[in-house]
Amino acid sequence: MIVLGDEQLAAMPAMALAIEAVEEALAAKAAGLLIAPPRHAVPFAGAGSLVFTVGGSMGERALAGFRAYETFAGSRQDQVVAVWSIATGRLEGVVVGEQLGAIRTGAIGGVAIRRMSAGSAANVAVIGSGLQARTQLEAASIVRPLRQVRVFSRNSERCRAFAARMGARLKLPILPESSAREAVAGADIVICATDSRVPVIEAAWLKPGAHVNSVGPKTVDGHELDLDIALKAAMVATDSIEQTTAYDAPFFLSKAAAAVPLADLSALAGSSSARPVGEGETTLFCSAGLAGTEVFVAAKLIAAYRDRLEAGRSNTWGSHLF
Incomplete structure (x- = not known):
């Protein structure tokens, strides 16, 4: 054994x-x-x-x-x-x-990026600087040919440390930013890996065609993404619809279920490296932990x-x- x-x-x-x-x-x-x-x-x-x-x-x-x-x-x-x-x-x-x-959750996020982001996606924004943010970014670097990463964290010292550590690890330019909006601007892929119970980014900040991975809180009692991002998305997917219905508090999209149908990551059609929706359409993945x-x-x-x-x-x- x-x-x-x-x-x-x-x-x-x-x-x-x-x-x-x-x-x-x-x-x-x-x-x-x-x-x-x-x-x-x-x-x-x-x-x-x-x-x-x-x-x-x-x-x-x-x-x-x-x-x-x-x-x-x-x-x-x-x-x-x-x-x-x-x-x-x-x-x-x-x-x-x-x-x-964290490796498992990062890998799930990597598969979501592979299936839901544009094949040409190369610029990443990371909101958060903890272990989950690190593994999500590493997974993104495996499934997409990244060119640049920008990161924001509420703790500026940790933000700079993340940029230095992950830049050396992944051999990528990683720039610490002073706000989430600056980090997100122009990003092809946005990774939110925070413990925030209030939204940390807004839909208006996203470029057309951006893909968003959300790893942090996502119940009606507290969620790191605003509902407007889900409403803007052409596709919203999760790895476990069953888990989203089993949280202690309702899933944050539950009140808008008719407007925001959830797709199952396992059922997405197309090749493993091609985006299943139009190149200019936003996509959102809500990690639930399958x-x-x-x-x-x-x-x-x-x-x-x-x-x-x-x-x-x-x-x-x-x-x-x-």
Whole structure:
């Protein structure tokens, strides 16, 4: 059995592997083979919750697994993902630590960018400077030939640190901006990865044909995007319509459901690299966290690590540290 932690993931091309795994999970969902019920939270008397997702797939190479993570106050957000083979009943491996959840969410965002943004998209705006912003940007750099990135964060010091760190990592010019509006102006792709419960960008700021990924809060009680962006979009998609109906508070688009129908990312037609709507039309992806994707990602990473060990090669791939 393989046990992987953050140190092992940091030495692997984890995001590229995770994007492959998410594509496979979405294909399983489209074929009706994905097991992906909404997440379940167990509260601990106001201190936070333990949150569980169970998922996997049927058919060839069937997988089953779970993810458990916490929402307790603290500087870490550790989690556990376990993967079983349904055919053998074998526990294939376990992934522990902070990184996998952000990598999985980044990979889902990368697939959304691949399927929903213009193939020529090269300029990115990032609103936020935390771990989710980093993994979303890394995924974008894998699926699109990026030329320039502009970033805004309410914490100017963190904004500058993000620009320096990710610019060196991705070998891209990344410019810190003094406002979200300046960052968004002219961007082909806009990544919102904040914890803001009030809108951080406006529809009027977006260029025609921009694609927006939203990772942060998205209930009627608080949402990082204004409803006008969804109303402007020619297509609004999510990775889990089931999850959007299972939030504690209603999904932020629920009051405008007739005007803003949600598409399922797994069902989008066309090639994996072509935008499914007109080149000048805005698109929006609302990341909900499709259950089962973490099991696919963990399984892909475990298999890659095992293959490398069995081939007698080093278990490192070079530096991929965040």
